[in-house]
Amino acid sequence: MVIWYVRRQGLKADTLLLCGGLTDVCVHYTFVDAHQSDNFSRVIEDCVAGSSIEAHEGALRAMEYLQAGARRGIDEVIEAMGEASRAKSVA
Numbered sequence: 001m002v003i004w005y006v007r008r009q010g011l012k013a014d015t016l017l018l019c020g021g022l023t024d025v026c027v028h029y030t031f032v033d034a035h036q037s038d039n040f041s042r043v044i045e046d047c048v049a050g051s052s053i054e055a056h057e058g059a060l061r062a063m064e065y066l067q068a069g070a071r072r073g074i075d076e077v078i079e080a081m082g083e084a085s086r087a088k089s090v091a
Contacts, residue, residue, distance in 0.1 A: 015040045017077060019047030024055035031063045031070070041067060046074040 016034050018027050018041060027048050034041045043063050050056025063070045 015042060017041075018043045021049060023048040023050040024059040025051065028059040028062060032066070035066050041070060042072045042077065043070055044074050044077055045071050 016039050018031055018034075020027055023043070027043060031041050031043060041063075043060065045060065048056070048060075050059060060071055
């Protein structure tokens with residue numbers, strides 16, 4: 001299952017975070033759909049798995065090709081979310 005946050009005016013979200021099973025199927029197709037809808041997306045590499053190592057790596061490369069910087073680690077995502085939270089509380 002892929003978990004992602006849809007950019008809506010009410011949510012004011014600007015980045016979709018993707019994780020789940022089958023990097024080469026569900027995650028990749030969701031990423032492409034979001035990309036075609038002009039959404040900024042990131043796939044959390046530590047939180048996805050493919051049907052094979054080759055398919056997994058191929059899908060990650062394809063997503064990185066569509067959006068430079070698409071591949072992120074969970075530690076990096078958690079740190080960025082903390083920074084965003086701190087910046088929001090200061091503002």
